[in-house]
Amino acid sequence: MNTSSFRSFGLLLFRVVISASMLTHGSSKAIKLLNGDFSFANPIGIGELPTLILAVIAEVIAPIFIIVGYKTRLATIPAIATMFVAAFIVHLNDGFGKQELSVIYLVSFLLISILGPGKISIDKS
Secondary structure: OOOOHHHHHHHHHHHHHHHHHHHHHHHHHHHHHOOEEEEEEOOOOHHHHHHHHHHHHHHHHHHHHHHOOOHHHHHHHHHHHHHHHHHHHOOOOOOOHHHHHHHHHHHHHHHHHHHHHOOOOOOOO
């Protein structure tokens, strides 16, 4: 394998692991939404239902796009925004122990956005 192949495989592995991990957080929110339970935090003041819908987009739909490498850089935007809100608004006063996971996801999705999906993706970039 040449350097380009290792890089593409590394980007694939990183995309899949981070996004699949995010899916574990989003699946309960998607089920909540599908069951008609719209109670949810409202940290930026847009309402519980819109916040829940945005969280499902960021934690379920966007990670699926990122895993397959379709519109990858665009798909990272909702994930980045949601993790920014989680880290620096929702958990701002909770200490780094509570912020840590959100910050890790935030930086990870920023890296995916910067580096792109690699050649092993639908985008092939």
